Amino acid sequence: MNYLRTIIILILVISPFAYSNEYKEVSWDDLMPTDWVPNVPEDQAFFEGETLDGTIIELPKTDFAPIVKTLDTQKLKLPGYMIPIKFNASSVSEFLLVPYVGACVHTPAPPENQIVYVSLKKPLVTQDLWAPVWVSGIMKAQLSMTKHATAGYYMTEALSEVYDY
Amino acid sequence: MNLSLLLKLTYKSILNRRFTSYLTLFSICISVFLLLGVDTVRKEAKHSFTNTISGTDLLVGARSGSVQLLLYSVFRIGNATNNIGWESYEKISSHPSVAWSIPISLGDSHKGFRVMGTTQTYFEHYRFADDQPLMFKIGVKFSGVYDTVIGADVAENLGYQLGDELTLAHGIYDTDFARHEDKPFVLTGILTRTGTPVDRTIHISLQGIEALHIDWKTGTRSRETVSAQQALEQKLQPTQITAFMLGLNSKMDIFRVQRAINNYKKEPMLAVLPGLALGELWQLIDVAEKALLIIAVFVLLNSFVGLLTVILTSLNERRREIAILRSLGCRPIQIFILLASESLLFAIVGCFLGALLFLIATVLSHSILQEYGLHIPLSSFGSEQLVLIAAVIGVSFLIGSIPGYRAYKQSLADGMSIKL
Numbered sequence: 001m002n003y004l005r006t007i008i009i010l011i012l013v014i015s016p017f018a019y020s021n022e023y024k025e026v027s028w029d030d031l032m033p034t035d036w037v038p039n040v041p042e043d044q045a046f047f048e049g050e051t052l053d054g055t056i057i058e059l060p061k062t063d064f065a066p067i068v069k070t071l072d073t074q075k076l077k078l079p080g081y082m083i084p085i086k087f088n089a090s091s092v093s094e095f096l097l098v099p100y101v102g103a104c105v106h107t108p109a110p111p112e113n114q115i116v117y118v119s120l121k122k123p124l125v126t127q128d129l130w131a132p133v134w135v136s137g138i139m140k141a142q143l144s145m146t147k148h149a150t151a152g153y154y155m156t157e158a159l160s161e162v163y164d165y
Numbered sequence: 166m167n168l169s170l171l172l173k174l175t176y177k178s179i180l181n182r183r184f185t186s187y188l189t190l191f192s193i194c195i196s197v198f199l200l201l202g203v204d205t206v207r208k209e210a211k212h213s214f215t216n217t218i219s220g221t222d223l224l225v226g227a228r229s230g231s232v233q234l235l236l237y238s239v240f241r242i243g244n245a246t247n248n249i250g251w252e253s254y255e256k257i258s259s260h261p262s263v264a265w266s267i268p269i270s271l272g273d274s275h276k277g278f279r280v281m282g283t284t285q286t287y288f289e290h291y292r293f294a295d296d297q298p299l300m301f302k303i304g305v306k307f308s309g310v311y312d313t314v315i316g317a318d319v320a321e322n323l324g325y326q327l328g329d330e331l332t333l334a335h336g337i338y339d340t341d342f343a344r345h346e347d348k349p350f351v352l353t354g355i356l357t358r359t360g361t362p363v364d365r366t367i368h369i370s371l372q373g374i375e376a377l378h379i380d381w382k383t384g385t386r387s388r389e390t391v392s393a394q395q396a397l398e399q400k401l402q403p404t405q406i407t408a409f410m411l412g413l414n415s416k417m418d419i420f421r422v423q424r425a426i427n428n429y430k431k432e433p434m435l436a437v438l439p440g441l442a443l444g445e446l447w448q449l450i451d452v453a454e455k456a457l458l459i460i461a462v463f464v465l466l467n468s469f470v471g472l473l474t475v476i477l478t479s480l481n482e483r484r485r486e487i488a489i490l491r492s493l494g495c496r497p498i499q500i501f502i503l504l505a506s507e508s509l510l511f512a513i514v515g516c517f518l519g520a521l522l523f524l525i526a527t528v529l530s531h532s533i534l535q536e537y538g539l540h541i542p543l544s545s546f547g548s549e550q551l552v553l554i555a556a557v558i559g560v561s562f563l564i565g566s567i568p569g570y571r572a573y574k575q576s577l578a579d580g581m582s583i584k585l
Contacts, residue, residue, distance in 0.1 A: 084440030085416055086219075088295065089212040095440075096416060109420030117416055129444040152417045 023077035023136040028099040031078075031113050031153065033066050038111060065111030067141050067153060076155075077136035079163050080116070084129060091123035097135055097155075116153040124160045132163035171499060175506050178486075182479060189475050190515050192468040196461075197519025197557060201550055202526065203461040207454050208549075214240070215443060217361040220292035222419050223436045225249070225257070225426055226408035231437040232446050238269055238408035239439070241279045241362050245271060248405040253432045258409070262418045265290045267410040270374045270403065275333045278319050280367045282374035282406075288314075290412060293361050303327060304354030307369060310376050310397055313350040314368045317358035327352055331367070333377060347392060348377055372401040411436075465557065469564050472508055476568045480504070487572055501569040508565025509558065516554045520546070 032038070081101040086094035097116040118135055126133075137158030142151050179186045218224075218239050226234040227247035236242040248270075258266035267290055270282030288299050288306050304327050307314050313331060325331070330349040350369060358364055376396040413422060419438060426436035480487075487500055524546060 083419075083438060084444070085222075086295075087215065087440055089208070089215040096419065109424050112417060115417060115420070129440075129447070 023075045025077045026071075027078065028080070028114060031068060031071070031116075033068050033113075036066050036113075038065065065113040067113045067143070067151060069141055069143060071139050071153070072141040074139050075136070076139045077134060078116070079132055079134050081132055082124075082129060086119075088123075091125045092120070092129070093123040094119045097133075101130065112152045116155055118155045118158050118160070120160050121157045122159075124162075126162060133160050134163050135160045168502070171502050172506060172510075175503055175510060178483070178503075179507060179510070185475050185479075186511075189468075189472050190511055190518070192471055193511060193515030194518040194522060196465040196468040197516050197554070198522045198526070200461045200465050200553060200557070201519065201523040201546075203457050204553060205523075205527075205546075205550070207458065210450075211447065213360060214446070216294035217363075218292075218439045218443075219294060220290075220296055220412065221410045221439050222413045222416065223411040223423055223426070224408065224439055224442065225411060225434055225436045228433040228435045231435070231442040232449065234408065234435055234437055235439065235442040235446065237271070238410075239362070241271070241281075241366065245407045248407055249409075249434055250405055250432055251403050253429065253434065254406055254409055257426060257429075258411070260422070262413050262415070262422055263411055264414045265412040267291060268371060268403075268406045269408045269410070270371055270405075271407045273333050273374070273377065275319075275331055275367050276323060278315075278323075278365050278367055280333050280369060280374075282369055282371045282403075284371060287368065291363075291410070293359050293363065297359075299359070299363065300357045302355045302357040304352070307353050307373075309351075310370060310372045310401060311348065311350050312353045312370065313373070314354040314356065315352060316356050316364035316366050316368075318364040319367055320355045325352055325355075327355070333367070333369075347380075348396065371403040371406065375401040375403055469561065472511055472561070473564050473567060476504065476507060476565070477571070480568050480572060484575070487575070497573045501566070501573045503569075504572050505562060505565040505569035508561050508568075512558045512561030516557055520550070520554065 078097070080097040080099055082092055083096040083098060083101070084092045084094075085096060086092070095118055097118050098110055099114055100110075116135070116139075118137070124133065135155065135158050137155040140154040140156070142154055218235075224234060224238060226238055227245065227249050229246040233243065233246070237245050254266070254268055257263065258268075265286055267287045268282075268284055271279065273280040285306050285308075291299055293299075301314075302317065302320075304314070315325060319325065329352045331352065332349050350373065356363065379396050379399065411422070413419060423436045423438070426434050487503075490500065490503075491497075527546075
């Protein structure tokens with residue numbers, strides 16, 4: 001009996017490690033190059049604006065945030081919030097994964113290296129769009145800007161589960 | 166004594182108490198109907214709302230609230246707070262990040278259906294329910310100023326054919342005194358049914374909207390009207406629109422473009438992600454939705470309590486009957502079945518009638534619900550509803566076991582000796 005218990009405890013202890021070996025858990029900080037200092041954009045506007053008194057102000061173009069090249073093709077797992085892109089009444093199949101929600105009005109939008117475009121293998125059935133989720137999959141770090149894709153992190157055929165606090 | 170005989174006894178016993186039985190049955194039937202109805206409307210409303218917009222990355226309008234913008238521009242519920250300038254629209258839609266844009270101009274109506282001014286890009290890029298494009302049942306896109314394309318419901322309700330002439334009205338209520346009757350529109354196309362507010366929309370070009378309002382620039386109809394032909398000769402360049410939808414080349418740019426639009430200095434505008442705005446709408450509706458469901462569940466519980474009362478009361482009356490059955494050799498477990506099966510029978514028949522009533526109501530209320538942009542197909546009666554019904558029957562069995570247990574416990578002598 002004791003023998004059996006030891007085995008069960010061993011399995012319980014080891015299995016989380018076995019799991020995390022498969023998908024390396026990363027934090028959002030790992031997605032930012034260590035030598036990169038996020039600058040405070042004066043205004044992230046695309047369009048030059050005109051103030052109410054008629055003066056036209058040219059807005060400085062901010063650089064796109066660099067991404068970590070070494071993350072490409074790695075099996076990663078990270079938590080975040082979903083910004084649904086493709087969805088129906090009960091499930092989400094494509095979304096932007098971001099480290100926080102709701103604060104977008106006060107601060108500039110998260111830089112490109114803090115957004116992961118995720119398309120799921122199997123749609124995540126959820127009633128609560130605001131609940132945080134775990135996403136695991138193969139990271140694709142797109143370095144070049146093309147006409148149809150901005151440089152950034154992409155994860156296709158990913159797996160997702162509701163984050164357990 | 167076998168089971169079929171027991172059931173026959175139950176049936177006969179219920180028949181003997183016809184009036185209370187019918188009332189109990191009626192109350193169960195109504196509450197099952199209510200539960201099914203609330204649950205279905207709740208789910209289908211969400212489904213049909215979500216299906217209305219697909220593939221649009223940003224929704225832009227005058228600065229208001231995200232839910233409000235979504236409601237008036239996509240679901241045509243309520244009115245716009247303000248229009249936005251054509252210049253701003255052109256500037257934003259010509260940005261390299263933007264793949265396509267659909268301008269929307271609202272505010273007029275035709276016999277209760279909203280009129281929407283847009284461009285041909287609408288028919289190319291608008292998507293609903295998992296990326297489905299708009300299809301033409303008959304006819305083609307509008308090309309001229311006085312051409313119009315209508316949704317499936319408009320065509321069905323008003324019986325329009327290709328080539329018919331439509332008179333649009335100023336404002337969202339169609340009245341005789343505010344019609345644009347001097348500028349009739351010709352029907353060039355009818356869209357296939359989508360199950361979204363598109364079905365209830367009359368689409369005309371932005372130039373058409375301008376032509377309609379050429380006489381109304383003062384806020385009322387000018388005394389000297391410009392004829393339809395004269396209007397064509399004028400410059401029909403739109404100066405303002407109500408809202409527009411944007412599709413971006415890369416989803417990664419959504420936040421950037423959103424913030425750029427929200428910070429646009431020249432005009433206060435609001436850009437929202439349809440998915441997030443819908444999420445906010447659910448949060449809002451969720452409370453009312455849950456309250457409705459809770460009420461429905463309580464109504465059902467109430468009718469179960471009624472059922473229990475009826476059976477328990479009858480139990481007192483049936484003491485002698487039960488005692489006689491026992492003395493004739495009926496085992497206590499059979500007495501239990503006799504009483505428990507009674508409530509089960511009520512629940513099964515009640516559920517059946519309630520479901521029938523629900524199906525009839527679905528068919529009858531079809532046109533009423535459509536007016537709210539709700540589309541409830543008959544197929545909505547599915548496995549989830551069957552699970553609900555199974556749960557109701559299960560609960561009724563549990564409830565029926567209470568009088569069953571009491572009768573089971575009552576001794577033989579209890580019924581035989583008459584207490585005076």
